[in-house]
Amino acid sequence: MRVKCLFFAAYRDIFGAEQIDLELPEGSTLGALIEDVRARAGVCAAVLPRQLVVAVNREYAPVETVLRDGDEVALIPPVAGG
Amino acid sequence: MRVKCLFFAAYRDIFGAEQIDLELPEGSTLGALIEDVRARAGVCAAVLPRQLVVAVNREYAPVETVLRDGDEVALIPPVAGG
């Protein structure tokens, strides 16, 4: 299955992309996606927080979440609106 | 000595005047003025609060205040700004 992964703000700088498409085995969890993505951060992996905050289909979601084909996943850096 | 006494809102209705001039003996206190004024309320005296709030020269003042010639005294009904 394929999920879309979005990067914002500092994470976009780190990953050098606004969006990537990921091919994952059926039944993959958000945790598995995070590991996959973390591996792509290269030398910058060290500056990523140990617990990444992630939204699935625009809702903050726990790592146990089981992903589905077509999901929109977004890595959310610490927020600073207002 | 002579002091000016102002009435606002409900007190203006009760006393039937916006302002009266009072002739008082030198050294009179605010308490004495209040007694004098209260006597002028006639049948309405009963609806006046037991403790009248009074300002002397635009400052809330205690009944012990000694008045001076030319003072501006104002009887202040419960306030309801905002």
Next chain:
Amino acid sequence: MYCIVTRDPIDTAGLLRRVRSDADGAVLIFAGVVRDHHEGRAVEALAYEVYEEMAVEKIEMICKEVASRFEVGELAVAHRVGELTVGDISVVIAVAAPHRDAAYKASREIIERVKGEVPIWKRERYSDGGEVWRDGAVPDVPEAEKP
């Protein structure tokens, strides 16, 4: 500091511009509005009366005291008097501050003290024809100084 009592409509956006400076991250505007009911009765209009010279002095004193207790920038208070109808803004408190916490606290304290201490009164006219001086707050009078 800008404190006025006025018979004209209050320029809320103007007060916001007036208080903001480049050091401020927050501006809080409280607007009191004439609403259509009070304690179950339908309100049609209000007449505000004021002891103007004392009211302005009192509001200025309140602003000074609040400014000394909270980290705020400029403050502005405008109170309207005269005839108002439902939906009219009767009072605006504008507070600018570097940080929002001080803005909220200062704004709240100013409006509470304006309602509790400033010599302003309102006469409510109800849809059923009645008309009364609205019951209010009794200001604290300072203790007499000991001789």
Next chain:
Amino acid sequence: MYCIVTRDPIDTAGLLRRVRSDADGAVLIFAGVVRDHHEGRAVEALAYEVYEEMAVEKIEMICKEVASRFEVGELAVAHRVGELTVGDISVVIAVAAPHRDAAYKASREIIERVKGEVPIWKRERYSDGGEVWRDGAVPDVPEAEKP
């Protein structure tokens, strides 16, 4: 309820008019403003970035939850994004309520939650030439449901 993210200047007076109804005695407007310093460094400009679809949904959810907990009338939140300079309004929270206590509490809760939960980021440009993503708040992630 009116929640927007916009690249245009926010019409503060328009939001006040939008939320007020005849049942309301209080309208509170919080305006967040770009200020000229942050932690001792002189700030020149800010760029706000947003995950727009999620941000609008989040703000709407916050307003719904706050409206269910406090006795308020209409609520409006407008957050500006894009390039802003010192003095520009970045966010406005407008709350109308029959009574002021609910307006103050609801307004404060909305701005705290907007700052803590909504996917918006800011890049600060300093007068000394530096430029950084401003450190922010880590939103709470819900616990996984027990199987």
